[in-house]
Amino acid sequence: MILFSLSLCLLGFVLIALNMPKHYEQICQRKGQWHKASLWLGYAILLAAIYPCYLTLGMSIGIALWLTLLTFASLIIMFFLSYKGKVIIPLTLVSLLLSAGLLAQQSLLA
Structure with missing residues (x-):
């Protein structure tokens, strides 16, 4: 659940970054920007990332974990924007698929 929440944070920050x-x-190696809806979708995904933290550890620790994951995800995005911008989208997709697969495996085993 925590890895899934981190992946959602990464996706949210990528959508916000693509709007600039x-x-x-x-990231895309061409000029332009995405539609303004991607900004609001990014914010919504960042807010939705709190739910897996809440389910895993409760409200108080879940919020603290969510804030920590937001910080960690922003550092990852900041690092890749500084050095390798075109790696961000594949990194985000791989992390989402990996975390969704682990989440599905965990729910099957439980």
Whole structure:
């Protein structure tokens, strides 16, 4: 659940970054920007990332974990935007697929 929440944080920050023309150019290697709806979708996904933390550890520790995951995800995105922008989208997709697979495996075993 925690890895899934981290993946949601990564996805949310990527959608927010894609809405900025400078970061869009770094990630997609062309000029432009995504639709404004991606900004609000990114914010919604960041807020939705709190739910797996809440389910795993309760409200108080879940919020603290969520804030920690937001910080960690923003550091990952910041690092890759600084050095390898075009790696961000594959990294986010792989982390989502991996965490969803682990989440499905965990629910099958329980």
